[in-house]
Amino acid sequence: MHILPYGSWPSPIDARLAAAHDGRPEYVGFVGEEVWWTAPRPAEGGRRTLVRRHVDGTEESVLPAPWNVRSRVVEYGGRPWAGAVREGGPLVVFVNFADQRLYAHEPGSEPRPLTPVSLVGAGLRWAEPQVLLERGEVWCVLEEFTGEAPTDVRRVLAAVPLDGSAAGDRGAVRELTDDRRRFVTGPRLSPDGRRAVWLAWDHPAMPWDATEVVVAEVTPDGRLSGPHVVAGGERESVAQADWAADGSLLYASDRGGWWNLYRDHEPVCPREEEFGGALWKLGHQWFAPLDDGLVAAVHGRGATALGILDPESGELVDAAGPWTEFTATLAVRGDRVVAVAASPRSAYEVVELDARTGRARVIGAAHDDAVDPAYYPEPQIRTFTGPEGREIHAHVYPPHNPGCVAPGNELPPYIVHAHGGPTDRAPLVLDLEIAYFTSRGIGVAEVDYGGSTGYGREYRERLREQWGVVDVEDCAAVALALADEGTADRRRLAIRGGSAGGWTAAVSLTGTDVYACGTISYPVLDLEAWATGGTHDLESRYLDGLVGPLAEVPARYAERSPVAHADRITVPFLLLQGLDDVICPPAQAERFLARLAGRRVPHAHLTFEGEGHGFRRAATMVRALEAELSLYAQVFGLRPPGVPVLELVQ
Secondary structure: OEEOOOOOOOOOOOHHHHHHOOOOOEEEEEEOOEEEEEEEEHHHOOEEEEEEEOOOOOEEEOOOOOOOEOOOOOOOOEOOEEEEEEOOEEEEEEEEOOOOOEEEEOOOOOOEEOOOOOOOOOOEEEEEEEEEOOOOEEEEEEEEEOOOOOOOEEEEEEEEEOOOOOOOOHHHOEEOOOOOOOEEOOOEEOOOOOEEEEEEEOOOOOOOOOOEEEEEEEOOOOOEEEEEEEEEEOOEOEEEEEEOOOOOEEEEEOOOOOOEEEEOOEEOOOOOOEOOOOOOOEOOOOEEEOOOOOEEEEEEEOEEEEEEEOOOOOOEEEOOOOOOEEEEEEEEEOOEEEEEEEEOOEEEEEEEEEOOOOOEEEEEOOOOOOOOHHHOOOOEEEEEEOHHHOEEEEEEEOOOOOOEEOOOOOOOOEEEEEOOOOOOOOOOOOOHHHHHHHOOOOEEEEEEOOOOOOOOHHHHHHHOOOOOOHHHHHHHHHHHHHHHOOOOOOOOEEEEEEOHHHHHHHHHHHHOOOOOEEEEEOOOOOHHHHHOOOOOOOOOOOHHHHOOOOOOOHHHHHHHOHHHOHHHOOOOEEEEEEOOOOOOOHHHHHHHHHHHOOOOOOEEEEEEOOOEOEOOOHHHHHHHHHHHHHHHHHHHOOOOOOOOOOOOEO
């Protein structure tokens, strides 16, 4: 055991290792008896591939580079693939990221395009495909740009011919709905094929604010007839809708303050837990009906579990296992339930649950310890008290290294992490990026500030018109509480975050004196620009709820924007930005830095070509993580071995 100052502990978890394990499997599904999913490939330009698990348990990456299975619908994307068995073999349709066309693929042959290329704006985009062999079609969400502006867009449900006749002919795409609704999700067909259900919502609402459940009859010739709203509405969010095996309608609504499951409009398991979440990506699935009438459901308060729910009795039995987080992707076939799950000791894995026996096992993307697990962080689930006595949920990861301790009189530096969204939360899972810091002697606190999901609608709505206030106060309250209780060094506190978390980090540095430095990644910095055409369509009216309508409270936009108060920053910071980011464009960061000119504040601005909103390439993640550690080392007086020095300019 070595006695070394915090921040100087040698660690086997370097930035390359953390980058190699970034990302997770997503969008599980059955193709016949086989399980398929998408998987990240950070070392291959950050693309996502399709993984096929054969019946014998072997895994195969189906599509080689440069194929990239990822949709850009609403920019955050959605379910990009679906499959079926035709003539004894799998037929898979998928969205390719580069051109956003829908392709059909049968193993042994090259993918063939099903949809055309549009020369207008950002083109034609597709999500949530469903292969309907009996109709010879793929039903999906179509996002079509009609001009150059990010808000020149329409969305409809559409049917694409499987024979490829629409590959060069936009007119061959059959539209199933009109475009009166700004946003729609993919339709779910009833077991008898005679009805369809989907979700819809309109600006200025976000899907966690107000959505509607729409039901229509499916005519013999495949049209959707008489669509009408059956649930949802103002101040009610429905996260998902589907059909039970007996034809009853299931949906997850927060009308009672929590996303609970309803069957034919009656609650089936009312709890102060969430059975749904924020619909940032189309095709999220928190529940899946089984053939016998039971329902597989991801649920929880904060951390999530996978359970089997009996809608008749309301009984819910959770799968046994080490996992503390199940993501919003499920697939069912017979008694088999497939999900993606992780824990503080394991990364995200593909898990199969036998609904009859309750036995769960890992069947894909199995976790493999890349280093001795003794170096993994050891989380503490904490609840802190914030302003006005409000509860603040957080995960605290103290410094941890099996071979090192610090001198007895030294307190550790801590990084406060603000998650994105802001309608998101910090999952309780193994994250080698956190381990990168904790194993070197730097603590991390992930804060589920007011506005986070997982704790009910009231907690989520604490941020209504309070963005830049409540989130900043809650992060500061956690940081100061850790210092007051003797857990953290008050003089060595930092804040970090990306996207909305980058906003919180930037506002914290311009508006408080809590932190000695900060890392701001692909952030929102200029509220007025963001609200007047400076972002994509999905979030173009988001600030109406987070800040207030611009026309009514213009002073509030100026008052809170970091770009207007860059001159208030007095501590060093690192600003990270993808140059292809259309959600938080690089121009905001440039305006922010221009306002800082002449202030002589040490900082670094790193930009990355080919990166959008969030980093996917291994080389980018390595550079960003090493730069961040170097910032903390310089500000906190640390000596981490083997880390390149980040040049700070003034």
